[in-house]
Amino acid sequence: SQQGEEDPQALSIQEGENATMNCSYKTSINNLQWYRQNSGRGLVHLILIRSNEREKHSGRLRVTLDTSKKSSSLLITASRAADTASYFCATTNSGNTPLVFGKGTRLSVIA
């Protein structure tokens, strides 16, 4: 069963705008990760945030984590057409348990 639920399911924006995707989860976590998947291909790891962290940055990506609300957000600034992809959050609640993925947000960036 899915642990994370992304919101919205689909998002369409113009190039240059910011894109925000949200993820909610149900149980306590060790860390939360965001992945990107281009149409029908493998996933690419974007960023990992640990449960004791509140915010992380990587290039144009900003991730926040609110463990009290069991939620995370991924912000992509100054989006590009190449950012068009599905974005998944994934959580794990200990060092040796499997990652559990949400169903993803489909982002379309229109040039």
Place this chain on the structure above:
Amino acid sequence: KAGVTQTPRYLIKTRGQQVTLSCSPISGHRSVSWYQQTPGQGLQFLFEYFSETQRNKGNFPGRFSGRQFSNSRSEMNVSTLELGDSALYLCASSGAMGANSYEQYFGPGTRLTVT
């Protein structure tokens, strides 16, 4: 470093047949995980192998099995294929002992179609 490779990339099988998919992890990675991705169920964890031992198993029937070899390469097998087994099967490797505390590196996937 070469990435995770999966073979074959595409496969068409008939109901009732069996299939074996192969995954070669990044050199030095000892953990290999398998996922099934379908439009309806999303990404679902199948199993994880670490040093030739199955360390975690998802909620799939016994028709789904896997193994890992001493060189960390892994195979998964699906017997008595059903139409619902049509999916993208993804393999991911990780280098850490607590594999899922760290990022996973995914292969391109094997697209299995069961007719």
